[in-house]
Amino acid sequence: MVPRYARPEMSAIWAPENRYRIWFEIEAHALDAMADLGSVPPEAAETVWFADRNSPPFDIDRIDAIEAETRHDVIAFLTHVAERTGPSARFLHQGMTSSDVLDTCLAVQLARASDLLIADLDALLAVLKRRAFEHKLTPTIGRSHGIHAEPVTFGLKLAQAYAEFDRNRARLVAARADIATCAISGAVGTFANIDPRVEAYVAAKMGLNVEPVSTQVIPRDRHAMFFATLGVIASSVERLATEIRHLQRTEVLEAEEYFAPGQKGSSAMPHKRNPVLSENLTGLARMVRSAVTPALENVALWHERDISHSSVERFIGPDATITLDFALARLTNVVDKLLVYPERMRRNLDLMGGLVHSQRVLLALTQAGASREDAYRIVQRNAMKVWESGGTLSLLELLKGDAEVTALLSPAEIEANFDLDYHFKHIDTIFARVFGPD
Numbered sequence: 001m002v003p004r005y006a007r008p009e010m011s012a013i014w015a016p017e018n019r020y021r022i023w024f025e026i027e028a029h030a031l032d033a034m035a036d037l038g039s040v041p042p043e044a045a046e047t048v049w050f051a052d053r054n055s056p057p058f059d060i061d062r063i064d065a066i067e068a069e070t071r072h073d074v075i076a077f078l079t080h081v082a083e084r085t086g087p088s089a090r091f092l093h094q095g096m097t098s099s100d101v102l103d104t105c106l107a108v109q110l111a112r113a114s115d116l117l118i119a120d121l122d123a124l125l126a127v128l129k130r131r132a133f134e135h136k137l138t139p140t141i142g143r144s145h146g147i148h149a150e151p152v153t154f155g156l157k158l159a160q161a162y163a164e165f166d167r168n169r170a171r172l173v174a175a176r177a178d179i180a181t182c183a184i185s186g187a188v189g190t191f192a193n194i195d196p197r198v199e200a201y202v203a204a205k206m207g208l209n210v211e212p213v214s215t216q217v218i219p220r221d222r223h224a225m226f227f228a229t230l231g232v233i234a235s236s237v238e239r240l241a242t243e244i245r246h247l248q249r250t251e252v253l254e255a256e257e258y259f260a261p262g263q264k265g266s267s268a269m270p271h272k273r274n275p276v277l278s279e280n281l282t283g284l285a286r287m288v289r290s291a292v293t294p295a296l297e298n299v300a301l302w303h304e305r306d307i308s309h310s311s312v313e314r315f316i317g318p319d320a321t322i323t324l325d326f327a328l329a330r331l332t333n334v335v336d337k338l339l340v341y342p343e344r345m346r347r348n349l350d351l352m353g354g355l356v357h358s359q360r361v362l363l364a365l366t367q368a369g370a371s372r373e374d375a376y377r378i379v380q381r382n383a384m385k386v387w388e389s390g391g392t393l394s395l396l397e398l399l400k401g402d403a404e405v406t407a408l409l410s411p412a413e414i415e416a417n418f419d420l421d422y423h424f425k426h427i428d429t430i431f432a433r434v435f436g437p438d
Contacts (some may be wrong), residue, residue: 001318005284013112014318015342020058022105023077026202027092028052030184030194033201040091047088048081074098095194099305100184103218106317107180108206109253113321114176116196120328121169121233124163127336132158136427139420140345141356142256146246150356151423153351154255154340157433161240166434168233170380178222182206183214188304215304220295223313227295230320234288237327241281244334248275254345258337259340277334284327289314349420351385354395360417361399368408378404 001011012018028048035045046376058080067076074093082089093101136155141148182203186194211218250255257277259265265272294316298309349356358379365375382398382405399405399414406414 001322004088005326006322007325007329007361010113010116011318013109013116014322016060017057019105019109020060020063020077022108022206023074023101024052024058026101026104026184026206027081027096029205030198031092032063033198034091034094034195035420036201037197039195040094041088044091045089048092051085051088072098074101092303095134095186095192095198096184097187097216099214099217100186102310103214104182104184104202104206104208106313107182107208107218109317110223110321111176111180111207113227113317113325114172114179116325117230117233117321118169118172118176118330120325120332121165121172122432124332124335125165125169127332128165130160131155131335132162132431133340135340135342136431137424138342138345139349139424140342141349141351148348148352148356150359151420153424154342154345154429156427156430157243158335160429161236161243163434164236164239165233167324168229170238171229171232175226177209179226180208181211181218181222182208183211183216183218184379185211185214185216187216189213189215189217199402202241208328217301217305217309217390220298220301220309223309224295224299227291227316227320230324231289231292234285234324234327237324237331238282238285240331241278241285241334244278244338245275245282248273248278252344253341254348255338255340257334258339277330279326281331281334284323284330288320288324288327291320352391353389353393354418355383355386355391355419358383358395360422361395361405361414364413364417365405365408368413370408378402 001014003194028045031040031045031048034040035042056306058077058373062074062083063076063080066079067073070079075098078089078093081092132155134155135158136153138154139151140154140157142150142152180201181187184194184199184202185191185196191199200210202208213219244255244257246252247254256273257275259273264270265274265276294312298312301309362372362375362379365378366372379399382395382402385398386393396415396418400411
């Protein structure tokens with residue numbers, strides 16, 4: 001985790017203090033359930049909770065010192081709890097194995113991280129919706145292969161992004177449900193030394209579902225799907241960031257990131273206003289996606305368990321969620337403050353002498369009786385003259401002077417195919433599909 005790209009609330013989920021707090025709650029809730037079932041003395045659970053309430057926070061340095069000797073993090077933690085609690089601590093962890101604590105804790109952390117990420121997506125969706133309606137009918141050029149294609153609106157570009165992130169939200173909600181499972185099943189997952197009712201009790205207390213078959217560890221296909229979902233969301237972040245970067249290019253300049261008073265774009269060139277936030281988002285997206293392949297490779301563990309996944313998850317759990325949290329917040333800010341230039345959009349739209357209307361003329365000629373092949377040849381012949389002139393010639397005027405065209409279409413009929421508003425007649429339909437009929 002790099003502090004530069006971390007926000008406090010998400011970082012706190014992965015802090016050692018929080019991890020040990022979750023470990024304690026898992027162990028103490030399990031002890032409560034065992035006491036209710038009569039497998040441990042009732043006062044044991046009361047003593048453990050009482051000692052925790054009346055002790056200072058867990059001493060991380062002390063736990064680290066014990067682990068340096070034991071070479072086992074859970075044992076080090078339990079030893080420290082025993083130092084705080086006294087004899088009743090001997091009833092902790094009965095019939096449990098380390099994975100019961102570690103995997104259940106990871107599930108809690110990922111679920112809580114998901115909640116923050118879902119809130120991030122909600123904030124981004126709200127901004128995208130507001131800006132989409134603001135520019136619902138702001139004409140701009142649509143591009144394919146980076147080349148002018150046909151007119152769209154800037155609001156439609158943002159509506160597309162909204163729909164994509166709305167799908168991502170649904171994916172993350174599903175991934176959260178998939179990852180939020182509890183395993184308190186003991187060695188190799190057979191419940192030989194612990195009652196399944198203990199697992200059910202801990203799951204309820206920690207806000208998790210019961211893992212149907214844990215084999216001592218929670219199956220890592222759940223984690224693979226979770227991190228794959230984060231990777232997809234990161235790719236959507238990069239897609240929108242890349243669009244903004246292209247729109248800010250000097251030759252395009254249809255939109256640009258907000259440039260704050262006192263901000264500097266270059267140490268050498270005072271005139272520069274660079275899309276540094278969008279470029280940063282592109283890099284952050286790569287880092288989130290870098291967690292996907294290791295998560296997929298963690299699925300194939302040996303037999304009932306091994307720990308080849310453990311070191312991986314100590315990296316990707318905090319890093320992927322913290323980085324994506326930061327990226328979503330940054331993207332929300334970029335979209336919220338994005339400077340949009342409708343006049344420049346219109347100038348670019350008119351840059352190539354009306355070529356963006358070529359398809360309408362093609363269709364009009366076929367409707368008037370020309371074969372599609374002939375219609376395409378006629379329109380392309382004139383369009384290439386405009387293209388090669390760099391837009392100084394007018395497609396409309398060339399078509400009006402083309403005998404093959406005027407033999408089928410009147411000047412008024414030709415001009416009718418250059419109506420910009422024609423391209424926007426279904427914008428309301430698309431917006432209703434994205435945002436709902438209201």
